[in-house]
Amino acid sequence: MIEVDEDQLIRCPVCEAVNINKGKNNICRRCDSPIYQHRHFSTEKSWAYLITAMIAYIPANLYPMLVTSQFGQTEGSTILEGVVYLWAHGSYPVAMIIFFASIIIPVMKFSILIYLLISVKYPIGKDKKISKHKLYYMTEAVGPWSMIDVFVVAILAALIHLTAVSIVAGTAATAFAISVFFTLLAAHAFDERLIKENR
Amino acid sequence: MKLENEDALDNLIICGHCFTLHEETPIKDGSKACCVGCGAVLYRYDSKLIEYGLALSITGLIFFILANVFPLIQIDILGTSQYITIPKTIFALFESGFFLVGLLCACLIFIFPLMIFLINITLFILLKLHRGKNLTKHLLILLSHISPWNMVDIFLISIMVALVKLIGLAQIHMGIAFWALIVFVGIDIYIVKQIHISELWMLRKRLLLDKDTS
Numbered sequence: 040m041i042e043v044d045e046d047q048l049i050r051c052p053v054c055e056a057v058n059i060n061k062g063k064n065n066i067c068r069r070c071d072s073p074i075y076q077h078r079h080f081s082t083e084k085s086w087a088y089l090i091t092a093m094i095a096y097i098p099a100n101l102y103p104m105l106v107t108s109q110f111g112q113t114e115g116s117t118i119l120e121g122v123v124y125l126w127a128h129g130s131y132p133v134a135m136i137i138f139f140a141s142i143i144i145p146v147m148k149f150s151i152l153i154y155l156l157i158s159v160k161y162p163i164g165k166d167k168k169i170s171k172h173k174l175y176y177m178t179e180a181v182g183p184w185s186m187i188d189v190f191v192v193a194i195l196a197a198l199i200h201l202t203a204v205s206i207v208a209g210t211a212a213t214a215f216a217i218s219v220f221f222t223l224l225a226a227h228a229f230d231e232r233l234i235k236e237n238r
Numbered sequence: 239m240k241l242e243n244e245d246a247l248d249n250l251i252i253c254g255h256c257f258t259l260h261e262e263t264p265i266k267d268g269s270k271a272c273c274v275g276c277g278a279v280l281y282r283y284d285s286k287l288i289e290y291g292l293a294l295s296i297t298g299l300i301f302f303i304l305a306n307v308f309p310l311i312q313i314d315i316l317g318t319s320q321y322i323t324i325p326k327t328i329f330a331l332f333e334s335g336f337f338l339v340g341l342l343c344a345c346l347i348f349i350f351p352l353m354i355f356l357i358n359i360t361l362f363i364l365l366k367l368h369r370g371k372n373l374t375k376h377l378l379i380l381l382s383h384i385s386p387w388n389m390v391d392i393f394l395i396s397i398m399v400a401l402v403k404l405i406g407l408a409q410i411h412m413g414i415a416f417w418a419l420i421v422f423v424g425i426d427i428y429i430v431k432q433i434h435i436s437e438l439w440m441l442r443k444r445l446l447l448d449k450d451t452s
Binding site for chain 2: 050055069070072125136172189195199203212213231232
């Protein structure tokens with residue numbers, strides 16, 4: 040017979056089995072994955088990924104995403120220019136999709152993660168109506184969709200490479216892919232249990 | 239809270255969305271149990287899970303192969319006609335020097351989806367044959383690590399976005415792979431929605447571990 044406090048039960052992030060929190064080095068009893076419970080370094084990993092992603096997001100917006108060469112003329116367009124171009128040519132739904140996927144979602148993800156990371160360390164937003172778990176799951180669910188722009192560029196570049204007209208991916212594609220990759224890592228590295236402990 | 243031993247923890251479930259503690263209760267065949275706090279699905283019970291899972295995974299794999307072999311879209315532009323397949327899209331990135339993006343795309347839309355379906359098929363076969371205690375464990379761990387990185391559904395939307403961008407510039411024809419990819423994404427979403435990883439762990443425990451003790 041063992042006596043456990045309900046607060047001492049933790050969930051394995053890999054296989055979702057319920058485990059007893061035994062202090063520092065928890066190993067899941069079902070899948071043997073370590074369940075980290077750092078006391079002092081709980082958010083640092085997530086911060087590191089997030090800052091990398093934010094740094095990569097700057098060149099992603101400044102450099103051209105798509106380089107079009109048409110009859111000898113080479114022209115690059117950044118993400119925002121691409122959206123404006125589509126909007127001006129009447130493709131409103133596509134312009135909206137790209138705008139949401141490449142600008143709104145990354146920025147929203149950065150701000151939500153920053154808010155969550157600060158709120159688990161310092162007592163802010165404690166009486167908020169919006170559940171932080173909901174916020175976290177929202178970022179996890181919409182996060183991968185920012186990859187749309189990278190895939191679109193890849194498809195266009197593969198499809199259109201004629202002598203007269205050709206499309207090549209720009210520097211921003213790499214920067215943007217890195218940015219999305221690291222935001223995803225940051226969201227995965229964020230320990231959701233911290234939200235509960237601090238509520 | 240008092241527990242017999244550590245194994246009794248298997249009867250407890252912590253909701254993945256709001257971290258409420260629940261005790262598992264037997265439910266009817268084909269029904270699901272939801273969280274009291276937030277309404278998220280905790281687990282399902284389906285006596286034919288292995289058969290359904292295996293059938294769906296094999297179908298998915300067939301459509302995945304079709305989607306990769308046949309042309310995805312074909313365009314007629316300035317008198318010439320061009321087509322792409324999924325591997326060609328990835329290789330084009332490598333050829334133009336975008337190794338990082340190419341590698342990322344290769345993983346997200348080719349390697350990981352393929353691995354997920356192969357792992358699923360192996361898992362269901364092993365569970366059906368009641369063997370492979372260690373192998374199923376490693377496969378399940380691998381599966382939960384790579385499944386968040388499967389982005390075929392996003393790739394499908396990207397194809398449509400790219401096509402809308404090309405409307406007016408070129409004549410567009412959808413290839414066989416495009417329709418195969420739609421079916422594949424449908425199956426993929428259905429499997430992710432219906433077969434939760436913790437149910438596979440429960441199945442593994444019931445089929446492989448309890449056999450040893452009895």
